[in-house]
Amino acid sequence: MSTLAEQLGDFATESAKNGVPDDVAASVQQRVLDVLGLCVAAHRLPTSAAAVAHVLDQGGHQQATAVGLTTKVTAAQAAFANGVLAHSLDYDDTHLPSVLHPSASVVPAALAAAEHVGATGEQVVRAIAVGLEVAVRLGMAGYDEQLGNSVFFEHGQHATSITGAMGSAVAASLLYGSDPVHALGLTASMASGVIEANRTGGTVKRLHCGLAAQAGVTAAQLVGRGFTGPPTVLEGRFGFFEAWLHGQFFPTAVTDGLGTAWSVPGIFFKPYPANHFTHTTVDAGRAFRERGVTPEQVASVVVGVAGATARTIGEPIEVKRAPETGYQAQFSGPFAFAAGLLGGGGLGTGLDDYTDALAQDAGRRALMAKVAVVADAECDAIYPFQFPAVVTLTTTAGDVLVEKVLTNRGGPARPLSDDELTTKFRDNVAGRLDDAAADAVRRAAADLRHAADVTTLLSPLSKEFRA
CATH class of the missing domain: 1.10.4100.10 (2-methylcitrate dehydratase PrpD)
Structure with a gap:
């Protein structure tokens, strides 16, 4: 044989x-x-x-x-x-x-x-x-x-x-x-x-x-x-x-x-120049932006992802909320949400959206400070065939908004x-x-x-x- x-x-x-x-x-x-x-x-x-x-x-x-x-x-x-x-x-x-x-x-x-x-x-x-x-x-x-x-x-x-x-x-x-x-x-x-x-x-x-x-x-x-x-x-x-x-x-x-x-x-x-685990969080941020949400309206954000994903893009959370370099930002769930909400180049975010200057930008850091990254059971059930995200945003007016992105853009379900x-x-x-x-x-x-x-x-x- x-x-x-x-x-x-x-x-x-x-x-x-x-x-x-x-x-x-x-x-x-x-x-x-x-x-x-x-x-x-x-x-x-x-x-x-x-x-x-x-x-x-x-x-x-x-x-x-x-x-x-x-x-x-x-x-x-x-x-x-x-x-x-x-x-x-x-x-x-x-x-x-x-x-x-x-x-x-x-x-x-x-x-x-x-x-x-x-x-x-x-x-x-x-x-x-x-x-x-x-x-x-x-x-x-x-x-x-x-x-x-x-x-x-x-x-x-x-x-x-x-x-x-x-x-x-x-x-x-x-x-x-x-x-x-x-x-x-x-x-x-x-x-x-x-x-x-x-x-x-x-x-x-x-x-x-x-x-x-x-x-x-x-x-x-x-x-x-x-x-x-x-x-x-x-x-x-x-x-x-x-x-x-x-x-x-x-x-x-x-x-x-x-x-x-x-x-x-x-x-x-x-589609985005960052760790693949962050991509659905970028998509969720883009979806909130399309719904008219602005950074000033954000009171808090909970990014729910698979537990294995959370360890890479959400731990330690203090570091992920304050990346020092564009390279560190590529592995940050809070930065991914901010990049999607604020919008960028390329296909939604591009290379110029992951720079040292933007990683250290005071406005982005203020937004990232409001973002938590947690393990989510629905995402765990899908991972690792996709890297899904369930993102819950609470506005300063008290409204609770949810965006679920359960498939990755660029794959067979959402091809480029x-x-x-x-x-x-x-x-x-x-x-x-x-x-x-x-x-x-x-x-x-x-x-x-x-x-x-x-x-x-x-x-x-x-x-x-x-x-």
Whole structure:
């Protein structure tokens, strides 16, 4: 009987040879545009400048494009740089209930490998589709329905970078012509990610998808040079699932419907540049604004969310009510409510609505001081298939108003249209790409399946972007 890695390898090679469903391919093209927009936008961050400078210091052959560099770098370093950029703003897509951000590693890995070898657009679309599917299925193998959470997260592990490295390796292997089973076998020794920074600070999380993409490309290249991995790398006694999940995994999540039931189109796009747990609270704030509620009329607000969500966006409440930086504001329930009520750019709130200045703004802090974040039973029953919010607002006149937002915008229940994704892309590249270059990237992504290679897609991004 085939091992899990061998079954994934058969799925990968079959999909690379015979193609993927049209809705899957269309979704991949949307995700490529989304990721590239995020890569441009992330150049505003000092950590991005540090990552790009690090890549330049490595030298090596000019093989692939790192967004924001005028000279090409090695494929592995391009994957690293673009993976860091794609994940740094917490604006990249999310799969639920595994709570993975798969595109931020798989897309950079596949684009770097594709550019290195001159792959066609159709080849890279198929590779990305397969890589995303592998990442999601490995993530879901660690999702415990009884627990209602990912076992990866219970162990302090960042499943995004761990399974993202594995998906990146499969995607890159298809483009390099390497054996995907061996690529999985190598990458299992390279995948990692610890999520403690979400609790107590640090910018290391921004590196995770870059390291995952780099690992995937490197593994595929090493397989091409003769390195091999164990076929039982996933379920073996000393394999991936034992090492990460202590043997507590669900193999049917890897194999059931493999090749027929695709997860890719159901991955949630992020409409707002903040932790995904905060998005329905932003929506509730926007709904109150549309009802005519002003900040001056707010006496108190109770944001009800799933208990697991409350720990991230509501604790400690004193910190969440007074974030010092825009990055901290991205993880604050009180700030999310204020951002929605006050309104912003992009698709409701944009990158310019999460700045250090706004985090410290006296008016916003006065509003945030009125917001409590609590666990809500109705939300607990839905989480983690959605990140719902039930928000109760009491006005200074004594009126009690309620807004329930039980599904996330950007997911299958409330999908973003192509026009909305274009708006997000334009917002992300504004001030860094001129209109002609932005249109060129958008058109190239929308028609990627028919492209001879990825040159037209990536060449407008080979320029220096100021912070």
